[in-house]
Amino acid sequence: MEPAITTGYVFPNDLHIMWSLMIVIYPYVTGLVAGAFIVSSLYHVFQQRELRPVARLSMVGSLAFLLVATMPLLAHLGHPERALNIVVTPHFTSAMAAFGMIYTLYLILVIFEIWLVYRKPIIQLARRSRGFKRWFFATLALGVYDTSERAMQVDRRTITVLAGLGIPAACILHGYVGFMFGSVKANPLWSTPLMPIIFLFSAVTSGIAMVIVLYQTLMKFSGKSISGACVQSLAQWLWLFATITATLEILEIVTLAYERSEEWVVVGELITHKIPFSFIGVQMIFGSLIPFLLLGIVVLMRRFLTDPLRNTITFLAAFILLIQVFSMRWNVVIGGQIFSKSMVGFRELYVPRLFEREGIVTALAIMILPFIFLALFNHFLPLYESDQEEAPGAPTET
Template identity: 50%
Template sequence: MHEIVTSGFLFPNEIEVHWSIMIVIYPYITGLVAGAFIVSSLYHVFGVKELKPIAKFSLVGAFCFLNFACTPLLFHLGHPERAFNIMFTPKFTSAMSGFGYIYSFYLVLVLLEIWFVFRPQIVSMALESTGLKKLFYWFLALGNYDLSEKTLAIDRKLILFLAAIGIPSACLLHGYVGFLFGSLKSNPWWSTPLMPVIFLMSAIVSGIAVLIICYWIVMKAKGMKPDNNCLKCLYKYLWGFFIVDLTLEMLEILTMYYEAHEEWHIISRMLTERLGFSYIILQMSICSVIPMILLGIVSLTNMKDSTRNTLGIFSSALILIQVLAMRWNVVIGGQLFSKSLRGLTTYNLPFFGREGLAMAVVLVALPFITMYVFNLILPVWQKEVPKAEG
């Protein structure tokens, strides 16, 4: 393990960075949930018909990410076996204590919506299969095989309702994650009212970007032709939300720079001496300027589908890196300078171990593996779903 390099003065208890890469990927995965859900709602609630091919997948994506949103936290806790104390003995003045409730509420909501969206498919699979498989799908269908027009109409209403309350819930979930940081007045890098909004916007952006890439990969893997109208629409939304997201990020740093409170000297040192690559190069230059320009071109000009998709997917990949860099710069950056405002420390990311890079990669990969398994049980891309809404 590398030695921690410090410069200037830090309070003696500040040498070690307490919130590790696990706390970086926690808002990252949570953000993907919120973004994917918003895409699904754009179709279900706002009737953006172009997004129909991806509406079902985005909901499944949201669900798969949501399953692992809490996992990094459990890996980080000193006592993960006490995690449920957050729900059993909550402290309502603590921003963190609400997470258990908000998370559970949202999980139930997404689960319900998925069930209603996939119900026709579950029923048809139950009817087609035999033996244990039939029993399994019967269980998934909760023993209800009713697919009459009247029932499906009720299902559609419920999907609309769940998707509608899901939007503020998704915003709440991720705005809240931003609030966890933004409400800490002890840390000038975190304590800004813009933090929850930036987290929310970057969540939406990362969710759209991950869906674009997944959709493209799945279509290629299945030898199917992606729906170019759908992708075109996603690029436009991605561009729009990214403009807002990046503007807010710029405004935040410009305000800090312009106001130049006493903490600015250490924050600017932190940005240049410790986060030169992840903040200046990745977050604010390469991974923001290039996708901003490319997505603008993609959205505003006519070009060959293949060219558009190459540029759009490349931009989406860059945006995913940008958002990850943003999470890193917020979470790790906020711990690299001393609260004495007189010194800087370093964060050495171990490769192995409970809070190491390898574990983080595994945790980020798990939702994708879950998507694959989900697709085995309930094929997401099945076209001929009888009377299915999705």
């Protein structure tokens, strides 16, 4: 590698960005996982009944992103073939070592919950089909065709318990990602106890936003009507979480600036001169302020809005917030590496290339895979419930 263009004094080993685009999309993907799961829990645990149309979609969406969550890491590792060392000999003083365990537990939990929600449709499919398809769905049903009212009731209760357990699991899964950055004391931009909390709230923001976008797109493609009450409720939750996220993000910077410690010399320069476009422009003004206003209209002026207008505004705000959360990940991960640990110099600005191992094409492929999974899933087991169908995943009354 050739020496890079730097300004100020950069430690000789600090010339290049070590954590690239892959490490930007990794927290982005896990954030979507955690956020989408929280949406499904709002229905299953917190009994937000108007969210019923997106209960299944958000849960399966969470799984879809969970399945690709390890891919950016594998694409990044110097030795992906040794990735399992992390579970064989985990070094527990490292936040990263917990990844294997947290990921596995969460994966089991989500798969188990989805399986229970879809058990009845799976059994119906197994009964209806022939050949390989029948064998496949019979295996999925584990050979038990019990759809009696008593069995369904057991399922509903188990789902509620799992969804309840899933909330702390989702929070740990993503809080841990924030902790991975927040615990690096060598880096003044990352090293703050606020970091896991910021990550968690922006994760929920991105999850709700993704569910809004997915839901409206799915309904358009299937020719169904979009539930206005559902979108309204999602918009309200989104407004709340987006506002808290933006507040926390600003608080972190304001605290650093006000303390005027050594770190601010380098972080201030970083924000105002190195990444003003992606931080002030995209993350703060375009990504936080505009959706705040748009969702404010939806929440505060709901009486004056027609369904299509509300849906469109919410869709737009959700889409912008998805970009905002991505830019936040970018600014934290990449921004935190632009300055050298000498604290008096900056590295070259990082622009990912189109075709490289950790490049844009890889990132796009990883981001598209969950949608392909969702489409496949939807082909066999619908991601939405028809209104007549009795919901196996409905909250129990007790």
